[in-house]
Amino acid sequence: xxxxxxxxxxxxxxxxxxxxxxxxxxxxxxxxxxxxxxxxxxxxxxxxxxxxxxxxxxxxxxxxxxxxxxxxxxxxxxxxxxxxxxxxxxxxxxxxxxxxxxxxxxxxxxxxxxxxxxxxxxxxxxxxxxxxxxxxxxxxxxxxxxxxxxxxxxxxxxxxxxxxxxxxxxxxxxxxxxxxxxxxxxxxxxxxxxxxxxxxxxxxxxxxxxxxxxxxxxxxxxxxxxxxxxxxxxxxxxxxxxxxxxxxxxxxxxxxxxxxxxxxxxxxxxxxxxxxxxxxxxxxxxxxxxxxxxxxxxxxxxxxxxxxxxxxxxxxxxxxxxxxxxxxxxxxxxxxxxxxxxxxxxxxxxxxxxxxxxxxxxxxxxxxxxxxxxxxxxxxxxxxxxxxxxxxxxxxxxxxxxxxxxxxxxxxxxxxxxxxxxxxxxxxxxx
Amino acid sequence: xxxxxxxxxxxxxxxxxxxxxxxxxxxxxxxxxxxxxxxxxxxxxxxxxxxxxxxxxxxxxxxxxxxxxxxxxxxxxxxxxxxxxxxxxxxxxxxxxxxxxxxxxxxxxxxxxxxxxxxxxxxxxxxxxxxxxxxxxxxxxxxxxxxxxxxxxxxxxxxxxxxxxxxxxxxxxxxxxxxxxxxxxxxxxxxxxxxxxxxxxxxxxxxxxxxxxxxxxxxxxxxxxxxxxxxxxxxxxxxxxxxxxxxxxxxxxxxxxxxxxxxxxxxxxxxxxxxxxxxxxxxxxxxxxxxxxxxxxxxxxxxxxxxxxxxxxxxxxxxxxxxxxxxxxxxxxxxxxxxxxxxxxxxxxxxxxxxxxxxxxxxxxxxxxxxxxxxxxxxxxxxxxxxxxxxxxxxxxxxxxxxxxxxxxxxxxxxxxxxxxxxxxxxxxxxx
Numbered sequence: 001x002x003x004x005x006x007x008x009x010x011x012x013x014x015x016x017x018x019x020x021x022x023x024x025x026x027x028x029x030x031x032x033x034x035x036x037x038x039x040x041x042x043x044x045x046x047x048x049x050x051x052x053x054x055x056x057x058x059x060x061x062x063x064x065x066x067x068x069x070x071x072x073x074x075x076x077x078x079x080x081x082x083x084x085x086x087x088x089x090x091x092x093x094x095x096x097x098x099x100x101x102x103x104x105x106x107x108x109x110x111x112x113x114x115x116x117x118x119x120x121x122x123x124x125x126x127x128x129x130x131x132x133x134x135x136x137x138x139x140x141x142x143x144x145x146x147x148x149x150x151x152x153x154x155x156x157x158x159x160x161x162x163x164x165x166x167x168x169x170x171x172x173x174x175x176x177x178x179x180x181x182x183x184x185x186x187x188x189x190x191x192x193x194x195x196x197x198x199x200x201x202x203x204x205x206x207x208x209x210x211x212x213x214x215x216x217x218x219x220x221x222x223x224x225x226x227x228x229x230x231x232x233x234x235x236x237x238x239x240x241x242x243x244x245x246x247x248x249x250x251x252x253x254x255x256x257x258x259x260x261x262x263x264x265x266x267x268x269x270x271x272x273x274x275x276x277x278x279x280x281x282x283x284x285x286x287x288x289x290x291x292x293x294x295x296x297x298x299x300x301x302x303x304x305x306x307x308x309x310x311x312x313x314x315x316x317x318x319x320x321x322x323x324x325x326x327x328x329x330x331x332x333x334x335x336x337x338x339x340x341x342x343x344x345x346x347x348x349x350x351x352x353x354x355x356x357x358x359x360x361x362x363x364x365x366x367x368x369x370x371x372x373x374x375x376x377x378x379x380x381x382x383x384x385x386x387x388x389x390x391x392x393x394x395x396x397x398x399x400x401x402x403x404x405x406x407x408x409x410x411x412x413x414x415x416x417x418x419x420x421x422x423x424x425x426x427x428x429x430x431x
Numbered sequence: 432x433x434x435x436x437x438x439x440x441x442x443x444x445x446x447x448x449x450x451x452x453x454x455x456x457x458x459x460x461x462x463x464x465x466x467x468x469x470x471x472x473x474x475x476x477x478x479x480x481x482x483x484x485x486x487x488x489x490x491x492x493x494x495x496x497x498x499x500x501x502x503x504x505x506x507x508x509x510x511x512x513x514x515x516x517x518x519x520x521x522x523x524x525x526x527x528x529x530x531x532x533x534x535x536x537x538x539x540x541x542x543x544x545x546x547x548x549x550x551x552x553x554x555x556x557x558x559x560x561x562x563x564x565x566x567x568x569x570x571x572x573x574x575x576x577x578x579x580x581x582x583x584x585x586x587x588x589x590x591x592x593x594x595x596x597x598x599x600x601x602x603x604x605x606x607x608x609x610x611x612x613x614x615x616x617x618x619x620x621x622x623x624x625x626x627x628x629x630x631x632x633x634x635x636x637x638x639x640x641x642x643x644x645x646x647x648x649x650x651x652x653x654x655x656x657x658x659x660x661x662x663x664x665x666x667x668x669x670x671x672x673x674x675x676x677x678x679x680x681x682x683x684x685x686x687x688x689x690x691x692x693x694x695x696x697x698x699x700x701x702x703x704x705x706x707x708x709x710x711x712x713x714x715x716x717x718x719x720x721x722x723x724x725x726x727x728x729x730x731x732x733x734x735x736x737x738x739x740x741x742x743x744x745x746x747x748x749x750x751x752x753x754x755x756x757x758x759x760x761x762x763x764x765x766x767x768x769x770x771x772x773x774x775x776x777x778x779x780x781x782x783x784x785x786x787x788x789x790x791x792x793x794x795x796x797x798x799x800x801x802x803x804x805x806x807x808x809x810x811x812x813x814x815x816x817x818x819x820x821x822x823x824x825x826x827x828x829x830x831x832x833x834x835x836x837x838x839x840x841x842x843x844x845x846x847x848x849x850x851x852x853x854x855x856x857x858x859x860x861x862x863x
Contacts, residue, residue: 025712071718073790076798094794094798127757128757131687237685239766240575270516270518283515286509286517294565321737363467363538364536367801367803
């Protein structure tokens with residue numbers, strides 16, 4: 001019922017990935033652009049996300065008021081996401097209705113209006129989205145930690161941008177950003193579902209072959225040296241709960257060290273799923289930090305995460321503290337557990353376990369057509385489709401010395417940021 | 432242009448392939464086989480929800496459900512989680528008002544092990560004292576976080592006022608002061624009395640046959656009995672408010688106000704539920720959140736999110752409008768929403784609006800069945816509300832039979848501003 005993916009590159013640079021899946025009468029169609037906060041310059045943070053919003057504001061052919069209705073009428077779903085390295089738009093529709101998605105994505109790749117009144121209305125909507133985020137202590141802490149983790153690299157900025165920039169960005173900036181990055185040579189189309197691949201290629205070729213494109217000069221983003229001394233940031237705010245967040249510089253997704261670090265994260269904080277749809281995986285209650293922090297009643301929860309990115313981003317460990325404990329007490333325990341990974345080889349069986357967890361999560365993700373189409377394009381944004389195909393195999397091949405090596409190389413205290421969210425009035429001194 | 436239809440034959444789950452089995456001890460098993468992925472999703476419930484909680488120990492059912500996986504007669508907490516995490520599987524319990532829900536997923540090869548674990552947690556939890564205290568302190572932290580969450584506090588207060596005097600007024604997980612009084616003995620007694628096979632429903636979808644599932648469930652749970660298992664108490668009727676209520680919950684230091692307003696709605700099993708559901712779709716969901724989204728977000732740019740929801744449960748329901756807004760825009764958003772409710776209850780929806788929503792519901796059905804977990808949930812709800820195994824097959828004609836007049840009549844029955852509850856939570860409106 002499922003075929004191997006096929007790939008085609010059109011002369012204008014548009015890459016197409018297709019996968020036939022005939023388990024349900026639906027098709028999921030994704031358009032990916034190589035643009036996100038990584039491509040933003042000073043004063044224009046948040047512009048990629050805002051452009052993404054403007055893509056829902058209409059073209060001459062699909063006026064804003066009709067777009068949502070056209071999708072909803074089919075019973076389908078659509079949405080878009082902007083991240084560090086990429087922006088993506090998707091529709092999952094009944095198979096018989098997929099032409100609507102093909103037409104509208106092709107149309108808005110070049111013909112979005114950016115109506116000045118809509119630009120202003122959307123400014124308010126995004127500022128409201130930012131204010132909603134800032135109601136969350138964890139967002140405020142994450143924002144501060146990310147900023148402290150990089151001095152220059154655009155990864156220091158939240159994808160949504162800063163309030164100052166969002167107030168100053170003009171229509172001309174947005175439109176220029178759109179024209180620069182939204183074109184076939186900077187895009188990938190990924191489609192999975194109930195279709196015939198030959199026919200689907202033809203449909204896409206008919207729509208995109210004549211769309212002009214020029215090579216996109218995204219400029220060079222200089223890599224940033226590692227931190228040489230630990231940095232700490234404190235955020236204070238309302239509430240009675242303390243949060244601690246550590247951020248280490250992680251390897252890029254294309255670096256082979258990404259896989260041992262993923263295994264390390266799985267041992268330390270529990271497995272993370274690559275599924276965007278179709279659910280996560282298992283819990284993390286047998287991970288080392290859960291046992292050391294939650295079982296011992298120092299913290300309520302702990303989680304870790306490494307993001308697959310073009311440039312080195314962050315490996316983060318976040319904990320929610322129990323009220324009677326201080327960040328220093330929790331930090332000492334985390335330090336011990338990291339030292340253990342640096343000093344002792346992990347048992348082979350723990351790595352085999354992490355690989356089985358990854359296999360199970362892949363099975364869950366493959367139940368879901370939307371998720372399969374997501375996978376087709378996702379890995380292309382920071383590495384290549386093979387990265388994804390080989391993911392489970394690469395995890396299974398990690399050895400205990402690999403884990404020890406990445407623990408020693410990447411989890412050094414002087415290379416990290418220690419962030420704390422302290423409820424207003426909280427004293428850092430232990431009672 | 433229509434894609435070729437011959438690519439595949441897709442039938443909606445129905446009496447032909449949903450297999451329903453009732454065991455002699457009262458357990459109902461629903462299965463649906465899908466061999467395309469090597470995984471299995473399961474969901475279920477049993478009647479041991481917060482409706483059985485004494486008021487002074489509100490949260491007891493939720494606490495008990497949370498304790499099921501904290502240690503059994505055979506396995507410690509760490510062994511329970513080690514066994515499931517080692518195979519990438521998951522299992523979880525959580526209480527709601529009427530029932531304790533169970534859910535999980537695993538590779539098909541691990542289903543027997545997971546059902547055995549499920550049975551141990553249901554039959555032989557031992558509620559170790561140190562785990563009970565840990566759960567209590569986690570609950571206390573979550574209450575502290577809840578008290579700072581503008582959306583949750585608005586919603587909590589809304590329910591307290593709308594459903595006053597009814598169990599739906601109360602949060603299933605309780606309050607700080609009620610959870611503080613719950614003893615370990617309360618958990619063991621609650622478990623002993625209320626957990627039993629009668630009313631337990633399990634829905635399993637994925638790469639297993641019905642016979643395999645039935646055999647595995649019989650093996651794990653077939654001998655379970657609890658002759659003293661009580662029936663759910665008779666619930667009072669919900670009372671319509673005699674005057675509208677407006678309240679602001681002050682949470683300092685926040686940048687945004689969350690707003691919830693609305694009234695009682697139909698029960699899930701009421702005959703007018705589907706008309707209300709389609710009406711709700713037109714009012715605050717269709718496209719970018721229906722008419723409300725269009726007015727508040729699209730035309731006025733006053734909120735990032737503004738939508739409506741219809742929450743039909745077994746004993747009552749609510750029909751809610753909600754938004755996250757800057758404090759200085761709060762009054763304007765309330766005015767816009769109330770004006771649209773007025774319009775919605777005065778004039779029937781247009782036939783075009785209705786046709787759009789009908790087409791959305793019918794076209795969206797296959798999407799809700801995209802994964803095993805989706806199918807398992809849908810089948811479980813069919814059983815929960817006794818909708819009939821042919822529910823999905825009849826769905827399109829049922830949706831198509833709804834008229835604009837039925838929607839208007841339903842809207843007028845429920846959405847009367849004279850009985851509205853309007854709750855906001857966050858900074859003072861003047862702080863914007």
